[in-house]
Amino acid sequence: xxxxxxxxxxxxxxxxxxxxxxxxxxxxxxxxxxxxxxxxxxxxxxxxxxxxxxxxxxxxxxxxxxxxxxxxxxxxxxxxxxxxxxxxxxxxxxxxxxxxxxxxxxxxxxxxxxxxxxxxxxxxxxxxxxxxxxxxxxxxxxxxxxxxxxxxxxxxxxxxxxxxxxxxxxxxxxxxxxxxxxxxxxxxxxxxxxxxxxxxxxxxxxxxxxxxxxxxxxxxxxxxxxxxxxxxxxxxxxxxxxxxxxxxxxxxxxxxxxxxxxxxxxxxxxxxxxxxxxxxxxxxxxxxxxxxxxxxxxxxxxxxxxxxxxxxxxxxxxxxxxxxxxxxxxxxxxxxxxxxxxxxxxxxxxxxxxxxxxxxxxxxxxxxxxxxxxxxxxxxxxxxxxxxxxxxxxxxxxxxxxxxxxxxxxxxxxxxxxxxxxxxxxxxxxxxxxxxxxxxxxxxxxxxxxxxxxxxxxxxxxxxxxxxxxxxxxxxxxxxxxxxxxxxxxxxxxxxxxxxxxxxxxxxxxxxxxxxxxxxxxxxxxxxxxxxxxxxxxxxxxxxxxxxxxxxxxxxxxxxxxxxxxxxxxxxxxxxxxxxxxxxxxxxxxxxxxxxxxxxxxxxxxxxxxxxxxxxxxxxxxxxxxxxxxxxxxxxxxxxxxxxxxxxxxxxxxxxxxxxxxxxxxxxxxxxxxxxxxxxxxxxxxxxxxxxxxxxxxxxxxxxxxxxxxxxxxxxxxxxxxxxxxxxxxxxxxxxxxxxxxxxxxxxxxxxxxxxxxxxxxxxxxxxxxxxxxxxxxxxxxxx
Ligand code: BGC
Numbered sequence: 001x002x003x004x005x006x007x008x009x010x011x012x013x014x015x016x017x018x019x020x021x022x023x024x025x026x027x028x029x030x031x032x033x034x035x036x037x038x039x040x041x042x043x044x045x046x047x048x049x050x051x052x053x054x055x056x057x058x059x060x061x062x063x064x065x066x067x068x069x070x071x072x073x074x075x076x077x078x079x080x081x082x083x084x085x086x087x088x089x090x091x092x093x094x095x096x097x098x099x100x101x102x103x104x105x106x107x108x109x110x111x112x113x114x115x116x117x118x119x120x121x122x123x124x125x126x127x128x129x130x131x132x133x134x135x136x137x138x139x140x141x142x143x144x145x146x147x148x149x150x151x152x153x154x155x156x157x158x159x160x161x162x163x164x165x166x167x168x169x170x171x172x173x174x175x176x177x178x179x180x181x182x183x184x185x186x187x188x189x190x191x192x193x194x195x196x197x198x199x200x201x202x203x204x205x206x207x208x209x210x211x212x213x214x215x216x217x218x219x220x221x222x223x224x225x226x227x228x229x230x231x232x233x234x235x236x237x238x239x240x241x242x243x244x245x246x247x248x249x250x251x252x253x254x255x256x257x258x259x260x261x262x263x264x265x266x267x268x269x270x271x272x273x274x275x276x277x278x279x280x281x282x283x284x285x286x287x288x289x290x291x292x293x294x295x296x297x298x299x300x301x302x303x304x305x306x307x308x309x310x311x312x313x314x315x316x317x318x319x320x321x322x323x324x325x326x327x328x329x330x331x332x333x334x335x336x337x338x339x340x341x342x343x344x345x346x347x348x349x350x351x352x353x354x355x356x357x358x359x360x361x362x363x364x365x366x367x368x369x370x371x372x373x374x375x376x377x378x379x380x381x382x383x384x385x386x387x388x389x390x391x392x393x394x395x396x397x398x399x400x401x402x403x404x405x406x407x408x409x410x411x412x413x414x415x416x417x418x419x420x421x422x423x424x425x426x427x428x429x430x431x432x433x434x435x436x437x438x439x440x441x442x443x444x445x446x447x448x449x450x451x452x453x454x455x456x457x458x459x460x461x462x463x464x465x466x467x468x469x470x471x472x473x474x475x476x477x478x479x480x481x482x483x484x485x486x487x488x489x490x491x492x493x494x495x496x497x498x499x500x501x502x503x504x505x506x507x508x509x510x511x512x513x514x515x516x517x518x519x520x521x522x523x524x525x526x527x528x529x530x531x532x533x534x535x536x537x538x539x540x541x542x543x544x545x546x547x548x549x550x551x552x553x554x555x556x557x558x559x560x561x562x563x564x565x566x567x568x569x570x571x572x573x574x575x576x577x578x579x580x581x582x583x584x585x586x587x588x589x590x591x592x593x594x595x596x597x598x599x600x601x602x603x604x605x606x607x608x609x610x611x612x613x614x615x616x617x618x619x620x621x622x623x624x625x626x627x628x629x630x631x632x633x634x635x636x637x638x639x640x641x642x643x644x645x646x647x648x649x650x651x652x653x654x655x656x657x658x659x660x661x662x663x664x665x666x667x668x669x670x671x672x673x674x675x676x677x678x679x680x681x682x683x684x685x686x687x688x689x690x691x692x693x694x695x696x697x698x699x700x701x702x703x704x705x706x707x708x709x710x711x712x713x714x715x716x717x718x719x720x721x722x723x724x725x726x727x728x729x730x731x732x733x734x735x736x737x738x739x740x741x742x743x744x745x746x747x748x749x750x751x752x753x754x755x756x757x758x759x760x761x762x763x764x765x766x767x768x769x770x771x772x773x774x775x776x777x778x779x780x781x782x783x784x
Contacts, residue, residue: 031324045080046306049080072092075104096155098405117552119552125173152337156173157200163590165492165590176622177230185238199244202246204229204251216249220618236267243276243278246295251773258285258289268294278299291322359561367572370641371641376546381477385417387424392413393432416558428464443457461508480563482528485533492591513541526563547571568675576635579634583633586615586617619694623698638751646676648667658724661721663716668715682699682744734767739759
């Protein structure tokens with residue numbers, strides 16, 4: 001009896017040992033987790049849970065989307081597939097570059113809101129040239145993501161601003177890869193310091209919206225490496241983003257998400273990327289090719305993709321070990337995620353604190369383009385502001401599409417000026433706000449998809465009555481005209497009434513200028529824009545121009561901070577304002593050509609037209625072109641004024657002969673009357689040996705602390721051989737050629753204040769890379 005009892009007692013344990021519980025993520029090694037997955041689980045795991053579109057059934061025409069789960073964070077762009085039996089949670093992925101993009105209200109939680117901070121757009125942040133500031137923004141941004149239950153931010157975006165008409169330029173940082181890469185690295189570090197991830201996007205050469213899902217970017221190996229990949233390389237090496245998002249376009253004939261040499265050879269083998277790659281939403285064509293290319297995750301994911309991957313594994317077209325490696329890559333990142341750690345998010349980020357950081361960052365990235373006769377800051381006695389332009393009463397906080405943010409409010413310039421103690425002319429305010437209200441009533445916003453496909457056009461500028469204008473010129477102290485522009489994903493900007501001012505805008509600016517100048521009063525233009533516009537025809541008519549970009553939800557307050565002189569403008573252009581659109585080096589190759597005879601039916605039944613664009617300007621993008629070919633822009637790269645002035649002195653190099661590394665030091669002194677910060681830009685002119693070289697390239701930059709009048713700061717910049725090198729196509733290597741180099745330190749690409757030279761005694765081969773992504777056709781590339 002005794003023996004029977006003990007046997008019975010043992011039974012449950014024996015049963016347990018015979019059917020061991022499944023391995024658990026975090027407790028068991030990743031290979032064991034992957035091994036324990038069924039093939040069905042595997043193919044579902046590499047595709048996300050799809051997404052809901054308001055007013056639309058699921059996107060998948062082939063039956064139900066995989067692993068549809070209840071929304072944890074409604075409005076987030078996507079989620080990954082959970083496998084609870086293996087301890088694998090679902091991660092939440094959310095847009096976007098300007099803030100956490102989620103639904104602000106939830107049906108099941110009446111009375112509760114989920115608004116997010118609209119940060120200043122990327123172009124503004126880059127114009128601060130301040131990586132410390134951007135990292136602080138990133139830290140607050142990442143905290144907000146974490147407190148709203150997000151695991152990975154689909155941000156930052158860092159494609160090169162190749163052409164002013166690029167519809168998503170506001171989401172991107174610069175025309176220069178060093179700025180783009182450095183600012184990205186700072187943002188990634190900031191966001192990821194919270195233990196949430198980033199997805200740097202869109203990898204790569206995704207520089208237009210026209211035909212974005214079909215366009216084949218034809219680009220030389222050198223331009224690709226030096227201009228379009230360089231920023232990503234800097235960001236990966238400096239900040240290890242958790243993920244990278246492949247782009248929609250093709251590069252030299254292959255979709256980026258299907259290009260092994262981009263995602264494995266370059267990204268992982270050459271740069272050492274440790275995270276995983278996801279597609280852009282519905283990007284690419286062939287899920288099996290994407291798996292083989294090491295694009296780990298297909299977003300937002302469809303049942304059809306999983307089915308095709310399953311068939312390919314079964315037929316042997318896709319080795320299961322490749323699928324396993326893709327899964328392991330996602331799981332490795334997942335181990336760090338808040339979802340895996342079971343983080344109890346509050347849904348209560350400190351929005352007030354974040355708004356204050358957003359305001360501060362916004363003011364730091366604004367660029368003072370013109371300031372004749374010290375028209376700004378607004379004179380202390382000038383309290384009555386005549387605010388013109390519809391945009392002054394309706395701020396454009398940020399762009400549209402996935403780069404938009406559901407914010408609780410936005411501060412208009414009129415409100416910002418009011419908050420700063422100015423009296424905004426009430427009669428003007430009434431005229432403009434009535435006009436805007438009337439327009440909005442007549443043009444109600446459509447549904448999400450209709451707005452995406454065919455957005456309601458913004459109100460045209462209000463043609464202000466001349467008598468009212470004359471009256472205001474007599475009554476008010478100063479005129480401010482605010483000009484707005486908006487754009488976003490899905491389409492590029494156009495020249496008429498967008499890059500160029502509309503006729504009404506030109507007429508109103510001229511009329512305001514005439515009326516106020518007749519009374520010896522100043523006229524200031526505020527540009528609330530996300531991308532470059534034409535300034536030449538009107539800039540001489542006004543006294544001052546403040547480029548406020550799209551400054552986020554506190555925009556009006558931040559603009560007022562700069563206009564009033566509370567903050568000294570220390571932003572500098574990270575993108576050139578050309579004198580004429582035709583001067584833009586990519587003008588004749590933007591947005592490329594379409595092949596309508598080869599059109600097919602694509603996503604959502606939309607026409608899909610094959611297209612291609614050839615980057616004939618090669619490496620001569622932005623200032624690299626203007627400085628080398630002596631084309632004078634309206635406002636050059638690196639340019640921006642301040643309310644004070646700075647002197648540069650004592651540029652010293654640590655050696656006259658380069659031996660692997662060199663330090664340049666320079667002293668900057670505030671020689672003006674008010675405290676300010678100076679952006680210090682270090683360009684290098686390299687000897688042109690066998691390699692065609694731009695006249696100068698930005699190789700380092702820094703920003704001083706706030707310097708009081710008379711105060712100085714010495715900045716040090718380290719240059720390595722890599723900083724001097726160019727990509728030599730025949731040898732697929734980075735070479736710093738022998739010869740004499742000039743270090744040029746200054747306040748813009750054209751305003752060089754100090755120079756010094758050093759010699760590289762013999763060619764230095766910095767790195768040998770793989771011969772990959774070779775163009776399939778001859779490119780008639782611009783050479784100097
Ligand atoms: C955009 C991405 C975005 C994704 C998810 C795509 O249309 O190109 O930048 O992250 O949607 O919303």
